[in-house]
Amino acid sequence: MEEITSVQNTKIKQINKLKKKKERTKQGQFLIEGFHLIEEAYNSGLKIMSLLLVDPSRIDEKMIEYAEEVYTINFKVAEALSDTTTPQGVFAVVELPSNDVSTDNxxxxxxxxxxxxxxxxxxxxxxxxxxxxxxxxxxxxxxxxxxxxxxxxxxxxxxxxxxxxxxxxxxxxxxxxxxxxxxxxxxxxxxxxxxxxxxxxxxxxxxxxxxxxxxxxxxxxxxxxxxxxxxxxxxxxxxxxxxxxx
Structure with a gap:
């Protein structure tokens, strides 16, 4: 499990770009924060490209195994990724779902x-x-x-x-x-x-x-x-x- 300790890390810079719609569309990915949302994404079968965790012991092992990549981060990096005043310290980069327009009822x-x-x-x-x-x-x-x-x-x-x-x-x-x-x-x-x-x-x-x-x-x-x-x-x-x- 690779550790990231700098907000200047290339991976962190790339992830932070996902805060803009243009980049989400371009990369086909989006960023989510928090245990509940990540669990919902996992339970919905969405592809989790990256997990970034301050404390890996706080998240279910099955989600760690499910993610393509897993990183440990420090709180400084968590603050850089978060849009909230008190970051939960758990983030995921998730693949955008490919929904087709259908004749729904x-x-x-x-x-x-x-x-x-x-x-x-x-x-x-x-x-x-x-x-x-x-x-x-x-x-x-x-x-x-x-x-x-x-x-x-x-x-x-x-x-x-x-x-x-x-x-x-x-x-x-x-x-x-x-x-x-x-x-x-x-x-x-x-x-x-x-x-x-x-x-x-x-x-x-x-x-x-x-x-x-x-x-x-x-x-x-x-x-x-x-x-x-x-x-x-x-x-x-x-x-x-x-x-x-x-």
């Missing part, structure tokens, strides 16, 4: 969701509700950046999460498509359980793109009984998904 569609916390929570909602896939537009937060991974709690590993051209995707979707809007929309409670559907959740500030709302079967809204102007996009998504699933 139940799909969450995300339009320009920019906040990483919301993006992760939405993916987690889809996973919890048993959705088949998440399709997202260019302009959404990257599912494989650190903050999204942490907010998803590993759900990004449990179902296909794929960037697509939403208009083209929805044109080919053979099922009911529901948008979320304040105008030309009905109370979500009037809609019956759906076997095959796509639900579109939009940008935190501007909502779903107008062109996408024109492709929907029906647009939905959630009534507000208090003084709040709106619900958080992830909260709204959870309500709608569980209603449509029945």
């Amino acid at each position: 139940q799909v969450l569609v995300l339009d320009r969701v920019q906040d990483p916390g919301n993006m992760g929570a939405l993916i987690r909602n889809a996973d919890a509700a048993g959705m088949d896939a998440v399709m997202y537009s260019k302009g959404c937060a990257d599912p494989y950046q650190d903050k999204v991974l942490r907010a998803s709690q590993g759900s990004v590993f449990h179902l296909p999460v794929i960037e697509v051209d939403l208009e083209s995707y929805l044109n080919g979707f053979d099922g009911n498509v529901f948008g979320t809007s304040l105008e030309d929309a009905v109370n979500y409670q009037t809609i019956n359980k759906q076997d095959k559907f796509a639900l579109i959740m939009g940008n935190e500030g501007s909502g779903v793109e107008e062109s996408l709302l024109k492709q929907t079967t029906q647009n939905l809204n959630i009534p507000l009984y208090g003084k709040a102007e709106s619900l958080n996009v992830a909260v709204s998504c959870g309500i709608l998904l569980y209603h449509l699933k029945g």
Whole structure:
């Protein structure tokens, strides 16, 4: 097990580049931190290229054997790799999954969701509700950046999460498509359980793109009984998904 003690090490420099989406795409890999996320990646059968550990005794031996390469690092290197204030001291470089767009029955569609916390929570909602896939537009937060991974709690590993051209995707979707809007929309409670559907959740500030709302079967809204102007996009998504699933 090779030891790395310098933040200037070539391997560490290469791994740190994975914090940028361009490099993740170029290398076909992404970086994760923390025991829970690494365990989720392992249990999901993703290929672990490298494990970097401050204390190897704290991680299951089966994961050490599973990884292509294993390195011990000191806390200084851990701080350089981490985006958190208190690093857990365990990192993995993982191969990006090759998900194909398929004709799924139940799909969450995300339009320009920019906040990483919301993006992760939405993916987690889809996973919890048993959705088949998440399709997202260019302009959404990257599912494989650190903050999204942490907010998803590993759900990004449990179902296909794929960037697509939403208009083209929805044109080919053979099922009911529901948008979320304040105008030309009905109370979500009037809609019956759906076997095959796509639900579109939009940008935190501007909502779903107008062109996408024109492709929907029906647009939905959630009534507000208090003084709040709106619900958080992830909260709204959870309500709608569980209603449509029945």
